Amino acid sequence: MYYDKIGVTVDIVIFTIKNDDLQVLLVKRKMAPFKDQWAIPGGFVRKEESLKNAARRELEEETGVKDVYLEQLYTFGKPKRDPRGRIVTVAYYALISSNRIIKPIAKTDVYEADWHSMYHLPKKLAFDHDHILDYALQRLRYKLEYTTVGFQLLPKKFTLTELQKVYEIILNKKLDKRNFRKKIASLNVLIALNETKMEGAHRPARLHSFKEKKFIFPKGVI
Amino acid sequence: MYYDKIGVTVDIVIFTIKNDDLQVLLVKRKMAPFKDQWAIPGGFVRKEESLKNAARRELEEETGVKDVYLEQLYTFGKPKRDPRGRIVTVAYYALISSNRIIKPIAKTDVYEADWHSMYHLPKKLAFDHDHILDYALQRLRYKLEYTTVGFQLLPKKFTLTELQKVYEIILNKKLDKRNFRKKIASLNVLIALNETKMEGAHRPARLHSFKEKKFIFPKGVI
DNA sequence: GCAAAAGTGTTCAATGTACACCCATGC
DNA sequence: GCATGGGTGTACATTGAACACTTTTGC
Numbered sequence A, B: 001m002y003y004d005k006i007g008v009t010v011d012i013v014i015f016t017i018k019n020d021d022l023q024v025l026l027v028k029r030k031m032a033p034f035k036d037q038w039a040i041p042g043g044f045v046r047k048e049e050s051l052k053n054a055a056r057r058e059l060e061e062e063t064g065v066k067d068v069y070l071e072q073l074y075t076f077g078k079p080k081r082d083p084r085g086r087i088v089t090v091a092y093y094a095l096i097s098s099n100r101i102i103k104p105i106a107k108t109d110v111y112e113a114d115w116h117s118m119y120h121l122p123k124k125l126a127f128d129h130d131h132i133l134d135y136a137l138q139r140l141r142y143k144l145e146y147t148t149v150g151f152q153l154l155p156k157k158f159t160l161t162e163l164q165k166v167y168e169i170i171l172n173k174k175l176d177k178r179n180f181r182k183k184i185a186s187l188n189v190l191i192a193l194n195e196t197k198m199e200g201a202h203r204p205a206r207l208h209s210f211k212e213k214k215f216i217f218p219k220g221v222i
Numbered sequence C: 001g002c003a004a005a006a007g008t009g010t011t012c013a014a015t016g017t018a019c020a021c022c023c024a025t026g027c
Numbered sequence D: 001g002c003a004t005g006g007g008t009g010t011a012c013a014t015t016g017a018a019c020a021c022t023t024t025t026g027c
Helices: A051-062 A129-146 A149-153 A160-171 A177-187 B053-061 B128-147 B148-151 B160-171 B176-185
Strands: A005-018 A021-029 A042-044 A069-077 A087-096 A111-117 A157-161 A191-197 A204-211 B005-020 B020-030 B042-044 B068-074 B087-096 B111-117 B158-159 B190-197 B205-210
Touching: A005 A051, A005 A149, A005 A160, A021 A051, A021 A129, A021 A160, A021 B190, A042 A051, A051 A069, A051 A087, A051 A160, A069 A129, A069 B005, A069 B068, A087 A149, A087 B087, A129 A149, A129 A160, A149 A160, A157 A160, A157 A191, A160 A177, A160 A204, A160 B053, A160 B111, A177 A191, B005 B053, B005 B128, B005 B148, B005 B160, B020 B053, B020 B128, B020 B160, B042 B053, B053 B068, B068 B128, B087 B128, B087 B148, B128 B160, B148 B160, B158 B160, B160 B176, B160 B205, B176 B190
Parallel strands: A005 A087, B005 B087
Antiparallel strands: A005 A021, A005 A042, A005 B005, A021 A111, A069 A087, A157 A204, A191 A204, B005 B020, B005 B042, B020 B111, B068 B087, B158 B205, B190 B205
């Protein structure tokens, strides 16, 4: 049976919260196409690995981090999106707690890698990666409100103020402290620890941890 | 540059409401693999067409219908999902008003095509198509509640009772007539026509039409 | 004692849910 | 006149939004 074969890549939008900012990992390409432009990390899917494993492999190559929240975003496949030929990309996004990352790893001489603020991205990204980032931010914001993905961006122990900051940074708006805490409490997914965190000349904040190993999704939410 | 090339298909879950039932179009394979098993219609993406166009082409080949609501669902790509080799499939789902379909079209001698109730599917479908259908139903139910996709399953003019029936069939539960109408009214997307529909020995029902050409999605909902 | 962030409740508005009767028609 | 589905409103519960003061600490 004959059919056209097509290159399949995975591209990964890797989010983290750094310096009170929503940041995304970009790589600067040192080879054509789009030489010297910033892009989302990604690579070809190998014959014997699943899409998700390909994404996990790329993610680990870039960040050195395993066991990360990783979710398929969308598949982009316009015929001309890659000048090298017909290439379809399955986009994923990942959420990493900033404390887990020391430094992004640039793959040997292929490119450099660095964090960029989602709110001040380089002008024009390679391929259709502007579009992918747009879409990823939309999805992240959406899921933040209806699921507990936000917890993935924090270390195991965190204060409620830190959690609120994550929400504020991603949604890009101030939230009311009392309403926020009421909402989080109603989810019933946090354990209040008998530990506090001191930081500056004020009352110490109670540390909390996330109850569930697994994330909680309202039924049908993707 | 070397990379593994992979076959890319689109598979389409085509939903309609027929005989007060949520039905999906399946094709019976006449060739290996999965000979004589039912499958979702689909086919290989051609070199020069976008994923969505490939899906539209397949959809039209099966049903003869154009201008259909069509949305990307998810991309499935486990290495062993197709015994012929490494094939990744981008799944779509489509919603068709039953009045637009006369009869599904079986592609010449490749297979036969027929509608099946989502609630009484054949035992074991080809490939991972059970899983794809599961996922499609979840997505459909989810979007039904937060968007106006449901209107795509009705003809241009419809009664509120017909609309309610669509919701009840898909969600598989009874809804309260007054609350349903209040909710629909609050969406503000229907035009009450000066026409009625007589059907049986009772008060005729007012016909309505959908206001928007475009579908309405709350921001961020995918 | 004062600066700084932590922590905590109440009121009001909007939305969702439960529930029952009259209306227009064909026969 | 009766059987059938069409059409309508109100009371209550739940959820979301606005809003201000006391507590604990370091200096």
